[in-house]
Amino acid sequence: MLRIEGLTAGYGAATVLRDLTLSAAPGRITCLMGRNGAGKTTTLKAIMGLVRPQAGRIQLDDTVISDLSPHRVPAQGIGYVPQGRRLFGELSVAQNLRVGLMTRGSGAEVQEEVLDLFPRLRERMGQRADTLSGGEQQMLATARALCLRPRLLLLDEPTEGLQPSMIEAIRQVILTLRDRGAAVLLVEQRIDAVLAMADHVHLIENGRNLEDFDAAQLTRAPDRLRRHLGV
Amino acid sequence: MEFGPYLMLAMLEGAVLAAVLALMASGLSLTFGVMRVVNVAHGEFYMLGAVMAWFVAHLVGGGAAIAFIAAAVIAPLAVGAMAAAADMTILKRIDYDPERTIVATIGLLYVIQQVTLMTYGADARPVEPPFNSRIALPWFEWGEEGLALYYPWGLSTTSYKLFVIAAAAVLILAVRLFMTRTKAGLIMRATQLDSEMATAFGIPVERVYAAVFGIGAGLAALAGVLIVPVQQAHYLMGGDALLLSFIVVIIGGLGSMAGTIVAAILIGMSDGIISVFFSPTLAKILATLLVALVLVFRPQGLFGSRPR
Numbered sequence: 001m002l003r004i005e006g007l008t009a010g011y012g013a014a015t016v017l018r019d020l021t022l023s024a025a026p027g028r029i030t031c032l033m034g035r036n037g038a039g040k041t042t043t044l045k046a047i048m049g050l051v052r053p054q055a056g057r058i059q060l061d062d063t064v065i066s067d068l069s070p071h072r073v074p075a076q077g078i079g080y081v082p083q084g085r086r087l088f089g090e091l092s093v094a095q096n097l098r099v100g101l102m103t104r105g106s107g108a109e110v111q112e113e114v115l116d117l118f119p120r121l122r123e124r125m126g127q128r129a130d131t132l133s134g135g136e137q138q139m140l141a142t143a144r145a146l147c148l149r150p151r152l153l154l155l156d157e158p159t160e161g162l163q164p165s166m167i168e169a170i171r172q173v174i175l176t177l178r179d180r181g182a183a184v185l186l187v188e189q190r191i192d193a194v195l196a197m198a199d200h201v202h203l204i205e206n207g208r209n210l211e212d213f214d215a216a217q218l219t220r221a222p223d224r225l226r227r228h229l230g231v
Numbered sequence: 232m233e234f235g236p237y238l239m240l241a242m243l244e245g246a247v248l249a250a251v252l253a254l255m256a257s258g259l260s261l262t263f264g265v266m267r268v269v270n271v272a273h274g275e276f277y278m279l280g281a282v283m284a285w286f287v288a289h290l291v292g293g294g295a296a297i298a299f300i301a302a303a304v305i306a307p308l309a310v311g312a313m314a315a316a317a318d319m320t321i322l323k324r325i326d327y328d329p330e331r332t333i334v335a336t337i338g339l340l341y342v343i344q345q346v347t348l349m350t351y352g353a354d355a356r357p358v359e360p361p362f363n364s365r366i367a368l369p370w371f372e373w374g375e376e377g378l379a380l381y382y383p384w385g386l387s388t389t390s391y392k393l394f395v396i397a398a399a400a401v402l403i404l405a406v407r408l409f410m411t412r413t414k415a416g417l418i419m420r421a422t423q424l425d426s427e428m429a430t431a432f433g434i435p436v437e438r439v440y441a442a443v444f445g446i447g448a449g450l451a452a453l454a455g456v457l458i459v460p461v462q463q464a465h466y467l468m469g470g471d472a473l474l475l476s477f478i479v480v481i482i483g484g485l486g487s488m489a490g491t492i493v494a495a496i497l498i499g500m501s502d503g504i505i506s507v508f509f510s511p512t513l514a515k516i517l518a519t520l521l522v523a524l525v526l527v528f529r530p531q532g533l534f535g536s537r538p539r
Contacts, residue, residue: 048431071435080431088424091417099421102414103433144432 001025002047002152002183006056007066009046010207015054016042017207024152024185028199029178032187035229039207040187041083044154047185048080049073060152074103079145083156083187085137089130093121093140096129100147114146117173135166142173153177156187171197191225194218203228236370236386238504243368245503247392247461250399251454253495255472256479257406257488258450264486265423265443268322268332272339274473276314276448279343280306280455281358281464282351288358296361303456307449314448315441322444323437340469347466360391360460395457402453403492410488419443423486474515475502478522484535494533 002024010016016039024030032040045051047058049070058066065073088096097111115122118139129140159167178184188194201213259273284302291301317339325331367387369380410416422429422439430436479498483490498518505514
């Protein structure tokens with residue numbers, strides 16, 4: 001269970017998150033929504049330790065991960081799929097996966113499990129990551145994070161700029177992970193995608209909590225979401 | 232001596248310089264490629280390698296070969312450890328900021344240089360090569376009976392100089408294999424490509440930086456050890472070597488190992504040939520002019536990629 005309590009964080013003198021509180025439970029998909037600049041990406045970076053908190057704490061089960069060195073955070077079982085994929089472009093598909101496998105000392109069997117979810121990557125193992133199509137790059141970014149066998153998976157706009165068939169493939173993988181008991185924290189702008197997947201939505205604005213919706217409220221309140229998001 | 236044999240002699244001298252330069256510039260290129268740090272003190276690590284080789288050779292004794300082997304092992308390790316310590320105590324504390332690291336490494340340059348002057352002195356001192364037999368080189372000429380080989384007077388080299396060329400080639404190949412075939416190399420390349428994402432996958436980036444800074448300095452020190460039986464160890468020998476290394480990495484493309492090797496061969500060979508036929512000063516002038524042309528017409532260097 002991920003718990004963020006009273007998180008204040010930012011870049012240098014600029015504070016982006018202000019007293020933010022949210023949670024993500026195992027076996028559930030939690031969506032983080034908000035307008036551009038609301039602090040969604042910063043929240044994920046703060047969980048990963050890439051942005052240091054000025055106040056508050058981030059806890060995964062019994063471990064306060066906001067007290068750890070940033071490079072020790074992923075070893076707790078946190079996989080991160082960043083916005084824009086951020087693959088190691090000059091490395092091959094196999095080497096990108098190997099970086100993911102090294103994080104928790106995972107072996108070839110984990111790679112095989114991951115490749116079963118993304119069979120297309122099997123044919124591209126020797127290819128440079130930056131020569132893949134956009135959809136394949138998103139698959140690789142997700143596969144690389146799954147190589148950590150994450151109990152918490154953070155995804156930052158994973159369907160951005162993808163064609164419908166790819167969006168569906170990514171969605172299926174997210175649902176599979178949820179069914180396997182992982183906690184999924186998803187930053188997503190597309191309301192239809194959120195309504196189709198989310199068990200819980202945290203809406204934030206200017207780095208602060210604005211409103212929370214559970215699954216039952218979501219089906220009844222898409223208009224409120226649209227109004228908040230300005231779409 | 233005729234032109235042909237004379238040119239061959241110049242090319243051999245150039246090849247020795249190219250080999251040492253390639254080794255030293257590989258260290259500079261590695262440091263910049265992974266850390267984005269322009270290490271102005273790199274020439275001093277080369278000088279420290281040569282000076283430490285002299286100290287080790289005199290402490291060990293027991294024959295030139297044993298003393299040289301001891302120097303070739305101890306000096307790069309000691310210089311590498313010193314550089315890694317400098318990284319952790321200085322560069323890490325200024326967050327590897329590109330501008331502040333330039334100033335910091337200039338400071339490091341002067342500290343190393345002056346400490347060397349105070350302890351080692353201002354004299355230039357040689358280290359005996361482990362072997363140094365003279366090898367006469369053949370040339371050919373067309374005679375009445377066709378192609379004939381002969382040994383012109385003065386056309387020769389030493390077994391040690393040939394060893395320097397071979398050793399540098401083997402070491403550069405070893406660095407290449409280390410970077411492309413090992414887990415540690417993969418970690419360094421991932422850090423080079425995106426240090427934030429490397430952290431997000433559990434790579435301790437600051438430790439990687441310390442290791443890379445140490446390895447880069449160790450390569451410069453190894454180049455210093457290899458050259459000290461040919462040139463002498465002197466506390467100011469790092470200046471020219473640093474200038475040539477920067478020329479090489481700029482022409483080759485900052486951070487590109489392949490480009491560094493090609494540029495080292497180009498600059499080393501042209502320096503050797505121009506120095507023999509004209510003057511060493513003209514060789515430096517032309518190399519610097521070439522850098523200016525590269526910066527104007529192909530700023531990313533011959534093998535570098537344009538920033539996207």
